Amino acid sequence: MQLPFSVFADDLDDFIKEVHVSTFDCPSDSSITRVDNYLKDINISNEQAIKLKVHKAHWLICVGNSDAAQRLIASLLANKSLSESSESYASIHYQLGFIFDVNDDPRKCEYYQKSKQLSKDKFSDIYLSSQLGLITECGKDKQDFGVKLGLLFSLLESYSKQDDKKALAHIHNNIGLLYSSIGQRVLAAEEYEKSYRLGLSVYEEKNQLAPLISIISALTGSGDFDNAKRMIDELGEGNLKVNTPLTNSWYHFALSRHYYVTENYIEMKKSLRTWQAFLTQVSNKEMAKLYEWYATALCLNEADKECVKAFLDKQQDSKTAMSGRFTKQERYLSFLVKAHLFMGNLEAAGDSFDKYVDITVEKMQQQQASGRVLGVANLHNKITGLETNIEEFERKRWQAVFILLGITLCFALLAYWTVGRAYLRRLGSDPATGLLNEQAVLSKIRKIKSTNSERVNALALINVNNLCDIQSQYGSTESDLLITQLASCLKHATRDLDIVGRVSTDQFIVCIQDIQESIAKDSFNRIESELSKIAVVTKNRHNIEPNIVMHIYNANTGLSDVDEVISEIRESRNKAM
Template identity: 40%
Template sequence: MKALLTVNVLFWLCASYAYADHNEEVERFIIAGQTATYDCPKSDITPALDRHLANQDLAKGQKDRLSLIKSHSLICVGQYHHAQDILDTLLNDNSIDKESALYAGAVYQVGFILDVQENPKRCEYYAEAQDLARDRYSDIYLSAQLGLITVCNQDTTDISVKLGKLYALLERFVEIGDVAAIAHIHNNIGLLYGSIGQNELAAEQYLKSYYMGLEVYTTSNQLATLISAVSANMASGDFVAAKQNIEIFRQANVEVNTPLTNAWLHYAESRYYFRLEEYENLRNSLLKLHFYLPKVSSTIIHRNAKLYAIALCIYDDDASCVNAFLTQQEQMSDSEHKRFLAKRDYLWVMSQAYFYTKNIEKAEKTFKLYAKLSNQQILDQQRSGRVLGVANLHGQITSLENELLEQESQKYRSIVMLTAAFILLLAGVYFFVVKRYIRRVSTDTLTGLLNERAVITLMRRLPQAQTSRTNALAVIEIGHIRRITAKYGHIAAERALQAASVSLRKVTREEDIIGRLGNDQFVVCLRNIDESLALESFERVQNALDDTQFISKAGQQESIESQLSVYLSTEGLSDIDDVLADMRGSFTNEDA
């Protein structure tokens, strides 16, 4: 057992002698069932735990310690209200020693529950738990300390200082070799990165925590950081990574399979499909999520599940459902409403609901709030890039306080770190500003494919094909877009184009170039490919489009009508503008 937990194990072994006159079977169970604050008790202890707690002859000290294990288990499966009741009983019991590990653990657990609920009072409990555990109960002290660093004093403490403290802690526990604590710290670094909008970095930290935690954590605690990684992936717009991590979660959950982890899985899927506006998949995920919702007391999951259901109501043209939702929202208190106005998904659904009910004034007002919040988050993310390079430097400065004897060598180290920090800052500015700007201006906002300028630029740079191979190009025209717009409106036309883009993604390879040309045309470019394989690929594209349907209006589907023109060249495509002009001119205009 590593150093961090050794102190706690020795404490509990010594404490067991104080209970020598207690039930020995129960005492052995308590010692075996106790886990560090950042892990979870094993799920298979629940029947025995409940049986011992029901024993009327149990000594009070043993019952109190069993109750703390019970509240810990309940927190790990998302039953926060039940856990809170147990903890309130313990904290209000004047016979419990306020200096004991039992009391300090109960205080920390209350802080954790309030943290999950985003209640500002969490910081009071974290501070108290840290003071109670200092120099005595190392796991409680570390967890409370991490809570204070990560979520408290956000308005008064510079983020670089917080990151510096976390990296200093990480360095110390890496030297100790405490894998469980290291995984716990990586998770908190991820939380802090997420709080400043650096979601790609947050996802990296969560995944480090997940894979390290597989060595030491049990039951649902193994999956907690993986679901955080999925959320960070979606917040950064990396839906490919989000889908991959959801599938990893699904496979890992086969063994864990608790109500909480199942709720996490279907909540993550629901959020994924909501963001991509894949409403039929969203419907299926919500049905599964609602089965587990009564067993989970997470206000965030309950709130967003309701929000995604309203998005379905709009999609289903369910006016009564949408109106009931708007009425309920307008009856909220000012404080509740103000809190919700800081949520992008909420503002998006509200603007769509107002637009659906033809309340254009409120729809426009709400959408402006959504756009303002989105832009502010982008600006905050760009500003926060400058703190990333100095965080490690601050960590070294923090370490100096405990290493005065190495002052001269640390001066040199500080200079090196300062230089590295400056380089990281420049790299961060490039990565988070320039790279994101290039991605944004290269993407078609409706379909998510490359836009015309970006796709033509890529094709123009293609080199000559290898011997016996070709660069193959297909231009696809959705020939009845104007007719769809005239008959059903522009939203139906957009659905048709989106449905076509989804089909193109499904039948093309990751290395293929696909993009949107103009209003109603797409292009697929297969690089350096065998000619027969290229023709077979384009045949699959045509068949897939022939089978593609879109929602023209509520409850009614129509098929896509498309034409395809093919061009093969063993040379590069430096003359792509002329090639495209000829190919586009070959289409018959069905809308004319």
């Protein structure tokens, strides 16, 4: 029996609301079967059909089938009943901008601008995504890095007040993109990891994996191959649960690139074979171009002239050549130099080398303008490495780079120490206590190195076991005052070189590095004694004292596993309670 239309419509409207996600999230795979079934039903209204198709186009983009998404969006734009004031109309303009962005199509900026205008004061997630696309990908010739970074920090501050973790993850990701655009891969990796960690608490498993690719790319670009491989392994573990053609492509792309940059061509050959199998199931032109490049790099290693020549010939045709995004990458231009030299074409090798140096010098200038100097020396080393292959360019390039490097370092260091570090300190502080926040304090502790056998790195996790009871009985004013006094006590009871921070509402951490175990024990006893003296007197003359419990951990090794240590301490504490 066919349902009355009003009953069907209510059910469908509820479904549309239920499965709707923001632009910086991805629809669940399970929703698409029902979307397709609804679209086949004759009872569906035109407005409902439009919303379902917009939802499906979003899903197609997320699974890597941008060609199908673009065709579906084209059919929607041809629909005369599509209201230009609707969320659907704004959404598909953003989706087109994103598709063009992925494919390095300059039309992306036109659509980002249009979706921003359409969504302003109406559809906040589309408006934010459009803003971020415009800031990071558009107006690069008219707006310097400092202005763009300022705009992103302003958005970050605004959404931090709202505690919108999805939006914050999205903004941190775009700050990472901006840093990457000028070669600041270390800073980019930090921003991508913030995005990833925030996303773990708000996104489903499938949507948690994309930031990992960005982290891996940034770490690889900075030369931190060990940590890049660690994140690749984490991506592989996550992909075991998701297992889609797109996420499998991401994983084997990351593996292939890692083996390429570490020159492990035996493993690279295996990963390329698997990657190719999954690439046929997604429509991602940029990833397909990357595969061609890495496959040719393998040919170059195996001295396969026919294969290398075929790739170089493709670069002469704009339809088959690598996109402009790749032709501005140092590693790709370095590969071209070597490929042309292998083919005996010294003139083409020289042209590629000229482009390599121009791009590298341009990035140095961008770093100077932004007040960031991390990575300049690395870029300089890459230039000199290629100069050994084309000796006739050596003197001219060396002089230019040396002079520019000196100027860059002088001006950029001044700007960094006066402006950048002040912001970073604020970003890493707990606003209630002024101590380092969880992310900043754990980041510092992870970097601590091993000691000799006679000394230890000592860590104390301090719990205020009755904080919740205090807040419930006396209110937030008294509990906040107690926390403030506790933080002040920790500041005075520790040395400047000790690492002190707040890692949760009722937990603090103190780390003393490279110290004799007996001295560390005495220090923690003294700290515990000072904390026991803390008390807050309420208006009704009640004396509130914190119930302090300190857990101590000593190690001769570094503390890169501090997260696991804290997790184990918390787990044992919860069991005891």
